[in-house]
Amino acid sequence: MDGQMRCPRCGEPLSEKDFKGVAILGCHGCKGILVEQPRLLPLVEKVAEELAERVYYEAEIEPVEDPGPVERCPACGAAMENTGYMGSKEVLIDRCDACWRIWIDPQELGNMGLMLARSEQRAGMVARRLAEARERVSVEPRMALTYNRLSRASLLEMLAYYI
Numbered sequence: 770m771d772g773q774m775r776c777p778r779c780g781e782p783l784s785e786k787d788f789k790g791v792a793i794l795g796c797h798g799c800k801g802i803l804v805e806q807p808r809l810l811p812l813v814e815k816v817a818e819e820l821a822e823r824v825y826y827e828a829e830i831e832p833v834e835d836p837g838p839v840e841r842c843p844a845c846g847a848a849m850e851n852t853g854y855m856g857s858k859e860v861l862i863d864r865c866d867a868c869w870r871i872w873i874d875p876q877e878l879g880n881m882g883l884m885l886a887r888s889e890q891r892a893g894m895v896a897r898r899l900a901e902a903r904e905r906v907s908v909e910p911r912m913a914l915t916y917n918r919l920s921r922a923s924l925l926e927m928l929a930y931y932i
């Protein structure tokens with residue numbers, strides 16, 4: 770990390786951050802995130818856990834508009850690949866195969882967490898938290914929030930706290 774990396778969206782310098790134990794590079798301006806590929810799953814798991822506490826597990830995933838591909842990797846300058854997260858067309862992330870980093874736009878992270886939470890591969894702890902959240906929902910139907918703009922906004926608030 771040379772401190773010279775700049776956000777590919779808004780040009781602000783990226784700075785090293787710790788998101789609940791996961792090292793990331795974050796943009797103060799737009800809350801975009803650059804993460805090394807091996808850290809992507811731990812990062813999305815943290816988000817999935819966070820969402821499990823406030824969002825109904827089977828909430829419909831509201832698609833986010835992709836701001837378009839990132840042409841050049843902010844870390845190494847190589848061309849980035851605009852690719853669907855977990856093979857989906859709902860969330861497009863930008864991947865650098867030269868230095869193994871991924872650019873995530875802030876609106877995308879919540880959807881990634883929800884997609885991971887729904888997937889079979891979710892980690893045991895995430896599954897447990899989700900089960901608890903689901904129980905709370907069946908006990909208290911008013912807690913059956915949907916993952917909409919409101920919950921996305923609260924996730925962004927949380928991100929703003931860390932990034």
Ligand SMILES: [Zn+2]
Pocket residue numbers: 776777778779780781796797798799800801
């Ligand atoms: Zn930015």
Ligand SMILES: [Zn+2]
Pocket residue numbers: 842843844845846847865866867868869870
């Ligand atoms: Zn790169």
